[in-house]
Amino acid sequence: MELETYLHYLHFDTEKVSPPDWQVDWEDAPLPYKLYRGLSEIPLTADMPLTLERRGEYLKPGLEEVGHFLWYVYGLTQYSQSALYEGKAQSVRRFVPSGGALYPNELYVYIKLEEAPEGIYHYDVAHHRLILVREGNYDFYLSRSLENGFGIADCFCTVFVSTVFWKNFYKYNNFSYRLQGLDAGVVIGQSLEVASRMGFSSQVCYQFLDRAINHLLGLSDQDESVYAVVPLSIKQLNDCLDADYHREEASLANELCREIPPLKHVTYNRSKRVIDYPMLRKINEASLIETTESFVKIRKDNSPRHIFGTEMILLPFTESFSYDFASICRKRHSPDIDFMMGKVSQTQLSTLLKETLSFSYQNDLDETDGNIETRISLYGSFYNVEGVPDGAYSYDNNTHTLRKINQGDHRGFFQNGLTMPNVNLYQVPLCLHVVGERNHLREEWGYRGYRIQQMEAGILVQRLLLVSCALGMGGHPLLGFDVNHCDELYRIDSKGKTCLIQIPVGPYRPRAWLKGSLHS
DSSP states (O other), rough: HHHHHHHHOOOOOOOOSSOOOOOOOOGGGGOOEEEEESOOEEEOOOOOSSSSSOOOOTTOOOOHHHHHHHHHHHOOOOEEEETTEEEEEEEEEOOOOGGGGOOEEEEEEOOOOOOSSEEEEEETTTTTEEEEEESSSSHHHHTTBBBBGGGGOOOSSSEEEEEEHHHHHHHGGGGGHHHHHHHHHHHHHHHHHHHHEEEEEEEEBBBBBHHHHHHHOOTTTTEEEEEEEEEEEESSSGGGGTTOOOOOOOOBBBHHHHTSSSOOOOEOOSSOOOOOHHHHHHHHHHHHBBBBBOOOBBOOOSOOOOOOSSSEEEEOOOOOOOOOOHHHHHOOOOOOOTTTOOOOHHHHHHHHHHHSSOOOOOBBBBSSSBGGGGGEEEEESSSSTTTBSSSSEETTTTTTEEEEEEOOHHHHHHHTTTTSOOGGGGOOOOEEEEETTTTHHHHHHHHHHHHHHHHHHHHHHHHHHHHHHHHHHHEOOOOOSSSHHHHHHHHHHGGTTEEEEEEEEEEBBOOEEEEEEEEO
């Protein structure tokens, strides 16, 4: 299958993306986390704060703060057991959602702290500890692998978000590639939220020399690859960058790889038989950046944006919205059969939309102030919302308005479009869609553009879920929906836009389950 065809099927015709006779070998499933054998380990404190507070401005973070950061981003937080028709479902939760609760991502950190040897560590989620993968200072190596070096020398910690292909390929086959980008995105989104709450400055690097970074971490491009790099600092990282910086010469991935020896560590994933995934390897290979000359930064676009819909509803402006982040992390889950219809106030909807889109984050994609809405937007179909007639709308964050596109109750339309009807959308007042470019940013970043788009969508999804929970509602991200029909409903199919993910949001009843926290 050609990559163009693969990406089209992956988004618009998902039944064709995987073999029709695909069967999941549940007995040979991999672990949801990676385990290293025979390496030095550093235990992290299990005494987690019940609320996250900003540290003092001039206080240097230590190993304890790094442990808190990692746990709130991707640690094992809760064990739960739910009753099903055929028995019981047991799971170990984290604060971020994941397709099928398979968690295909892994976290690595490059830390420079007084309490631990400088070097590259793997975050061992199963035991909440750091595993030393490669010791040493790699500031110079990393600065040549990233755009402008991204102030690596000023960072006490640099986070690498990787994807282990097999961890969800075993269930979803070739469709797993779409999930992997979104899953990485929600992890990045949670990283940005936690860093902000703890008083750390952060950046997100989507463009880097993949082979050089993977080589540094000891990863095989055939099995696992880094999708994003997130430097953390107690200084403002954007103040450490020189806008007029130009490299004296380009860095090449293969040349950097020769500067440090390869790693051959032993890992364990439980699966006895790993099936090949040629399409994932092929598109990952096509997405790699081999030289810093291939880095692309898009200039700020001042042209007027496309406006969909003419009838406009001005939403009420509310005061700054705040909530106990740690408490909401513990409370948040993805309702499915638990949704129940309830009235949503216009103030709730206004706060949800404004708080979800009114944020910026520093990245290496463009010359804007980090506004995600330059590439991603929100649409929604609303029912039983105070002061908002039932219908499909686009949201304009600049004017804080809804623009009506299609009037009416569309709950049956969305329900019929589900490939797996595990959510009763007749009980959901808000059905939101993250919308992006139909060409998946291919013109700007080639095949890498697809996963960049999915990661940015994931960042927005995580923020939407947290705000929904803080407003007393729940959200359930869905990929099993009819993208083509949704694009037609919003009249964006002819405008070069498409729906990337569907998130039903609304009130829900308490779930019947047993659950316990996994921290002291």
